[in-house]
Amino acid sequence: MKILITGGAGYIGATIASALQDEGHTPVILDDLSKGRREFLHGRAFYQGDIADHGLVDRVFAEHPDIDATVHCAAKIVVPESVAAPLHYYRENVGKTIELLEALQRNGCPRVLFSSSASIYAPAPDARVTEASPVDASSPYARTKQMMEQVLQDWTRGDGAEQRVIALRYFNPVGADPQMRSGLQDLNPTHALGKLIEAYESGRPFTITGTDWDTRDGSGIRDYIHVWDLAAAHVAALVRFDEAIAPGSEDRYRVFNIGTGSGTTVRELVTAFQEVVGPIEVREAGPRPGDVIGCYTTGDSARTVLGWQPHHSLADGISDAMTWRKAWMDQLGTAS
Structure with missing residues (x-):
């Protein structure tokens, strides 16, 4: 095609x-x-x-x-x-x-x-x-x-x-293309994993925005694919x-x-990040404009009709994102 x-x-x-x-x-x-x-x-x-x-x-x-x-x-x-x-x-x-x-x-x-x-x-x-x-x-x-x-x-x-x-x-x-042909190109990311990487690289704390949501730990929940x-x-x-x-x-x-069919809270994302990358200081703040509690899918239509299912874990996504970020920053440094 x-x-x-x-x-x-x-x-x-x-x-x-x-x-x-x-x-x-x-x-x-x-x-x-x-x-x-x-x-x-x-x-x-x-x-x-x-x-x-x-x-x-x-x-x-x-x-x-x-x-x-x-x-x-x-x-x-x-x-x-x-x-x-x-x-x-x-x-x-x-x-x-x-x-x-x-x-x-x-x-x-x-x-x-x-x-x-x-x-x-x-x-x-x-x-x-x-x-x-x-x-x-x-x-x-x-x-x-x-x-x-x-x-x-x-x-x-x-x-x-x-x-x-x-x-x-x-x-x-x-994450990123596992062969590192493409990945997140925004140097100032607004999503949680990008902010975690940014905080880790800079040595600054990561801020959990919103801690009073009706979830198992109060932080927002997402389906990270x-x-x-x-x-x-x-x-x-x-x-x-x-x-x-x-x-x-x-x-x-x-x-x-x-989606993966599994919900991950922001606090759980932080824990997964620390397990893959290392410790990071965490702070808390209120939600940003437009933030919502989040959601995750429980449907299986894509699996049934399209014959598709996810194969990569959240840890894979974090690891590939970190690998990509380093390669991307090295490339930008070489270009400058």
Whole structure:
């Protein structure tokens, strides 16, 4: 297969591209490099620009008319930033995606794999969710994902529509490509593991933000999935796309949770980090703007329908993240 990946020079998009290549498929990358890195492209077909640029998308399809599907990863993803600049997030994540969909429809590319988020789920009393759980996003970032899922679902129901969409609701990616071809490129991470690594490197304390949640230890709970397992889920969804949503189906929209099925609190993440890396001082503070208790998946639809299951542990994710961080910082030091 030949697959268009928007945001394919970023952490997750580039890892998906590597997983596809390893299975004999051909990725085509569209990225504006606002966050993505040229170093992640590995000689792949690459188009630099905006997903809302119809002329550019038309050129991609003119030069690659055999594209089988689009993986749409391009998005802004920082929750506190979305609270501070909501219009920017709605423009980038919703408005520009609509422009992309119009271009995909015009170019006859009816299969879309959408990078959604578990952050759209309504808080659950025990933090467990399935694909059937209620959604009620609590931050502008999460609302852009929830809104786009509704847009995509409506898109598949339009008059004469041939579009079929699979939405993968990511939980909490950690780690790096085990072959170290890509990893988290943000020097100022906002997620818990990135903050742990940052604190460890600097010798400063790590701050647990929010300690009064209704969890077993008061800290938030997440489902930490290795980014390589997440990438493998995309390959599985693309390979089994027509099994998940058969051509001509009445319902042409389907959702899959992509997580490990196990919840880990932030305190437990700190303990796991210390077991892999070493001791670190810990402090506590109130939640950040947009923070929620979190959730973890208990559904097995991805395993049943897509034949996918995770293979990497949280310790693997921490170890790979540390290995990547050192290699990435060494590379940046050499470049400077």
